[in-house]
Amino acid sequence: MGLQKFTGFERVHENLWWWEVFDEGLKCPLSSSALRTMDGLILIDPVPLPERHLSDLVRLAAPCAILLTNHNHERLAGCFQKRFGIPLYAPCAGRYETVRPDVLVGAGSRLPGGLQALETPGASESETAYLDPRVGGTLLQGDSLIQMHAGRLEFLPAPYARDTGRMRMSAGALLRLSFSVLTTAHGKPVRDPKPAIRKL
Numbered sequence: 001m002g003l004q005k006f007t008g009f010e011r012v013h014e015n016l017w018w019w020e021v022f023d024e025g026l027k028c029p030l031s032s033s034a035l036r037t038m039d040g041l042i043l044i045d046p047v048p049l050p051e052r053h054l055s056d057l058v059r060l061a062a063p064c065a066i067l068l069t070n071h072n073h074e075r076l077a078g079c080f081q082k083r084f085g086i087p088l089y090a091p092c093a094g095r096y097e098t099v100r101p102d103v104l105v106g107a108g109s110r111l112p113g114g115l116q117a118l119e120t121p122g123a124s125e126s127e128t129a130y131l132d133p134r135v136g137g138t139l140l141q142g143d144s145l146i147q148m149h150a151g152r153l154e155f156l157p158a159p160y161a162r163d164t165g166r167m168r169m170s171a172g173a174l175l176r177l178s179f180s181v182l183t184t185a186h187g188k189p190v191r192d193p194k195p196a197i198r199k200l
Helices: 051-060 077-084 165-173 193-197
Strands: 004-015 016-023 026-039 040-044 063-067 089-091 104-105 114-118 130-131 138-140 146-149 152-155 181-183
Touching: 004 026, 016 181, 026 138, 051 181, 063 077, 077 089, 114 138, 152 165
Parallel strands: 040 063, 063 089, 089 104, 138 181
Antiparallel strands: 004 016, 016 026, 026 040, 114 130, 130 138, 146 152
């Protein structure tokens, strides 16, 4: 990773916030989200967030957990893990270099806030999405579906994806779920994403 420039923070719906930095070394946006649940605030694939915004989130709900969508998204998970003294949940298929997960996650794992873990291999072997059924459904996913160019949902490009065929199959399986908002680790959240997914 290189120099990271903060580029945005917004409330997506009553329980979901999104923020992003642009990584000069990787030449791409890195996105994160925070989900308020009955158990507290869950941070997903966290990248740096200005203190003023982090303080606002923490005032709304105490952080209770960190979720990683794949083993490539360690990012600042270790820093938040230590700062707030909260558990780190990470996909069981991954190998981790800078963090030590407290809980390894697979399909059917019990998660804070009643979230459902979904194994979605293809972009990487450890790719995992998380479904929150409230507010019309929010699907929190990482690299399979990205939106690096405003308004255009796309698959992770072939040079970076481990298995493009499995990635497409995983995306197709997601269409059977009930959700109205999709988050990605690279780009803004997508509202009413299913028509865009079907076109890929």
